[in-house]
Amino acid sequence: MKPITNTFVVIAPDSPASAGTAPTTKEGASPTIAVIQHELLTAAPYTLTLEDLIFATHVRRSGLSANEAKARAGEIRDALFAKPHPCMRASPLPKKHGWGVHHDAEGRIAIYGVETAAYQRFADGSIEGISVVAAMRTKRVG
Numbered sequence: 001m002k003p004i005t006n007t008f009v010v011i012a013p014d015s016p017a018s019a020g021t022a023p024t025t026k027e028g029a030s031p032t033i034a035v036i037q038h039e040l041l042t043a044a045p046y047t048l049t050l051e052d053l054i055f056a057t058h059v060r061r062s063g064l065s066a067n068e069a070k071a072r073a074g075e076i077r078d079a080l081f082a083k084p085h086p087c088m089r090a091s092p093l094p095k096k097h098g099w100g101v102h103h104d105a106e107g108r109i110a111i112y113g114v115e116t117a118a119y120q121r122f123a124d125g126s127i128e129g130i131s132v133v134a135a136m137r138t139k140r141v142g
Contacts, residue, residue: 001051001081003107008122009094011114012135017098020113034092036060038099038111045110053109054085094135102130 011017022042023034031039036057040048048056058080059069069076088109093099099111100119112119125132 001054001085003049003051004087004103005105005107006129007103007131007133008127009088009101009103010119010123010132010134011098011100012095012137014137014139015095015098015114015135017096017114019115020098020100020111020119023092023097030061032092033057033061034097037091037093038097041093041109041111046104046108048109049107050087050103050109051081055080089133089135091135095138101135 023032023038025031025035037053040053040056055073055077059076064072064076088094088101088103091101093111094101098114100114100122102110102112102122104110112122121127122130123132
């Protein structure tokens with residue numbers, strides 16, 4: 001998986017969000033991908049690449065222990081990345097929950113609420129060397 005670098009994903013054009021909000025899990029349900037991604041990215045900004053985030057999300061959703069995931073990391077990664085995975089443009093965070101996604105020069109990810117000054121600086125294209133792309137729409141047009 002080729003790392004995405006120097007890119008900022010703005011919220012989807014049809015996003016209902018006016019601020020970055022933490023996704024929630026329904027009572028008794030397993031955490032959603034959005035919940036897991038939000039927890040991982042807010043706990044440690046700029047430490048995970050997209051591949052790391054996909055792996056960590058997969059491990060949590062699969063219910064693997066940290067020891068098992070570490071012991072089988074190579075095997076799990078090989079199986080997981082044998083097929084393509086969507087980028088953060090398809091994540092529920094920028095599509096529905098109001099989070100912009102920044103990939104730094106090394107491909108590490110941080111998220112910024114649409115209401116923040118940092119989001120605005122990235123989104124308006126004033127940060128040199130950063131490509132700005134929109135998240136995918138939630139609904140099809142036309």
